[in-house]
Every structure is written in C-alpha cells, then in structure tokens.
Amino acid sequence: MQLSNQTRLDELAQFLRTRRARISPEQVGLSGGGRRRTPGLRRGEVAQLSGVSVDWYTWMEQARDIQVSAQVLENIARALQLDVNERKHLFLLALQQLPADLTLVETTVSPTLQDFLDLQGTSPAYVSDQRLNIVAWNRAASLIYGDYAAMSARERNTVWRTFTSPYVRDMLQDNWEAHARHRLAQFRASYGKFAGDPWWLELIGDLNHASEEFRAWWPQHDVLNGPEGKKINHHKSVGLLIFDQISFLVSDAPHLTVTINIPTNDSDTSLKLRQLLAD
Incomplete structure (x- = not known):
C-alpha cells in the first residue's frame, strides 16, 4: 500500500473518531444509560x-484498507449527523470523490x-461541470466559441457540440x-464516476445516432484528464488564433473546472481579440 493511501485512511479513521465522540446517544435516539x-x-x-x-466499522x-460503498x-453520515462540508470530507477521504448529488447540482457560479472570468479580458475563459457542460463564460469565450447564452443546455455540452456542430x-x-478525441477521452473519464446514470446514457445514445466518429471511437475506452495545451482556432472574422490553455478546479466547488485560453506571446491573437471585443 502506498504511503499516501495509508495517510488518507489514517485521516479517515481520525475523522470518524472525532465525529463519533461529539454525538451523544440521546441525540440519535439511543439510551445513554451506563x-x-x-x-x-x-x-x-x-x-x-x-x-x-461492528467489526467492519x-x-x-x-484505518484498514477495506471496500466501502x-x-x-x-x-x-446520517448516523454521525454530518453537515454538508463534513459529508463532502467523508466521501473524499473514503472514496476520493464527492457524493454524486453534489457533483450534479450548483450549475451556477x-x-x-464570474468576475474572475470577466477580468480575463482577451483570454477566452469558461467554467465546465463534470458532465462537460459550459456553465459560465466571459465575453471573449462567446465571441470565439459561440453565443453560449443563446444555446440550449444540450448545445452547451462540449462533447455534443464537438461532434455535432459544423461551427466547431x-x-x-x-x-x-485531435480535439474531438481528447474531449471524448475526458468525457469517458468523467463517465466512470456516473456509469449507468440516465443522463449520461441518454447523451451517449444520442451521440451514437448523431456522429459516425463517436460511434467508432467510444468503444475504444480512451481515458484522459487535463488541459489540451496549445489551441489553434480559426475565426471567421479575424482568422488564425493561437492560445495556451490552463485549467484548474474551483477550491470551494471542486466539481467545477475553470479553463482559460491565453493568447500566445508569439502571435497577434491578443490584438485580434481586442478588435473583436471593441466591436
């Protein structure tokens, strides 16, 4: 067992003991006699x-390495009367992921x-959830990637749009x-946390009908996380745009990912973005 894993299990054990110690029998409807x-x-x-x-608990x-559902x-969590933050902490320590319901809610930022996104100026920036839906963006992102405000929820899903949009x-x-394969591998990695969920199954079925490439590539089970590095886009008004991409999780909402595409220093991309933003 790796040391990091044992450290996590030790943290889980200590957390459970401290939460147990603060709950009286009377608080959970048990007799406190003796x-x-x-x-x-x-x-x-x-x-x-x-x-x-009793043995399993x-x-x-x-801090034994046992399977837990x-x-x-x-x-x-209910027995120990954990609050929202404590419940998140329990799941992260035990399963290294958030409770499923917390990863599918809070679709607003x-x-x-939002102010942070807007302050990126000539760097298109957006926030995506674990379903790879775009849930927030700045004006530069809308100018380059499309008018997100006018899109349906399905159209704001980056996998659906990648495989079905002529604009993309x-x-x-x-x-x-290369972009489509990378996006699909990210989608596959996220799907692993929600395998069998009806929302995911519906989207996968619709993509199978809509895209020949998706039908061919989905069975390959490629899995990948992380940003795509350099991004090369072609805009109908200003032409070639070259970005370096950076992504990171939001500390107080770790189911959300911020992605910023920064104009490269060796291109005129920043100038072109300023022109678009000024119109």
Missing part, C-alpha cells in the same frame, strides 16, 4: 445506526467567479480530430 469511558457514541452504536457490522476506524457512507469543425479545421 458508564462510558469516553464521550460520544460507541463504535457498536454507530455500526447499528449505519446498518453495518471498527476496521474503518483502524457510497450507500454505506451515506448511512454513516458565484459572482466572484470549421473553427478547428485540421485539428478537429
């Missing part, structure tokens, strides 16, 4: 409330994050296939 050597619930009581065996608090974590193909030209 002397207790330590404050809070006993391990057996948490196990009873969570619907698992004990192994969690002993999302449903069991939900039961533990904070005013501060014209903008990328010879780079379309």
Whole structure:
C-alpha cells in the first residue's frame, strides 16, 4: 500500500473518531444509560445506526484498507449527523470523490467567479461541470466559441457540440480530430464516476445516432484528464488564433473546472481579440 493511501485512511479513521465522540446517544435516539469511558457514541452504536457490522466499522476506524460503498457512507453520515462540508470530507477521504448529488447540482457560479472570468479580458475563459457542460463564460469565450447564452443546455455540452456542430469543425479545421478525441477521452473519464446514470446514457445514445466518429471511437475506452495545451482556432472574422490553455478546479466547488485560453506571446491573437471585443 502506498504511503499516501495509508495517510488518507489514517485521516479517515481520525475523522470518524472525532465525529463519533461529539454525538451523544440521546441525540440519535439511543439510551445513554451506563458508564462510558469516553464521550460520544460507541463504535457498536454507530455500526447499528449505519446498518453495518461492528467489526467492519471498527476496521474503518483502524484505518484498514477495506471496500466501502457510497450507500454505506451515506448511512454513516446520517448516523454521525454530518453537515454538508463534513459529508463532502467523508466521501473524499473514503472514496476520493464527492457524493454524486453534489457533483450534479450548483450549475451556477458565484459572482466572484464570474468576475474572475470577466477580468480575463482577451483570454477566452469558461467554467465546465463534470458532465462537460459550459456553465459560465466571459465575453471573449462567446465571441470565439459561440453565443453560449443563446444555446440550449444540450448545445452547451462540449462533447455534443464537438461532434455535432459544423461551427466547431470549421473553427478547428485540421485539428478537429485531435480535439474531438481528447474531449471524448475526458468525457469517458468523467463517465466512470456516473456509469449507468440516465443522463449520461441518454447523451451517449444520442451521440451514437448523431456522429459516425463517436460511434467508432467510444468503444475504444480512451481515458484522459487535463488541459489540451496549445489551441489553434480559426475565426471567421479575424482568422488564425493561437492560445495556451490552463485549467484548474474551483477550491470551494471542486466539481467545477475553470479553463482559460491565453493568447500566445508569439502571435497577434491578443490584438485580434481586442478588435473583436471593441466591436
């Protein structure tokens, strides 16, 4: 077992013990009778409330490397009366991912994050969720990639748009296939967290009908995360645009990714963006 993994399990064990210690039996409808050597619930009581065996719960608090399901974590979170942030923390420690419901909600961004996008000026910037939907953008992004405000929710999905939009193909030209394969590999990586979810299955089915390339490439199971590096776009008004791409997660909303395409220093892309923004 890698040290980093053991450290994570140790953190999980300590977190569970501290949360257990702060809950009295009376708070969860149990009798508090009898002397207790330590404050809070006993391990057996948490196990009873969570619907698992005492041994299994004990192994969690002993930082053993055992399999745990999302449903069991939900039961533990309820038993320990965890708040929203504590529940997130529990899932990240135990499964290294957020609860599924938290990754599919909050499709609007904070005013501060929107201000950050707007301040990028000549750098097209946008925010995407784990479904690869564009949920926020700045004016430069709309000028280059299309009027997101006028698009439907389906059209703002970057995988759907990549494989079905003539505008995207014209903008990328010879780079379309590399971009499409990269975007599909990102989509496959995200799908692994939600395999079988009806929303994903519907989109995959529609893409199979709409795109010959998607039908050919989806069965290859390519998986990839991260930015695409240099981006070469062709705009109908100003011509060639060259960007360096950077992406990062939002610290207080880690299901959202900020992507910024920065005009390269060795091109006139920044000048062209200023011209577009001035119109």
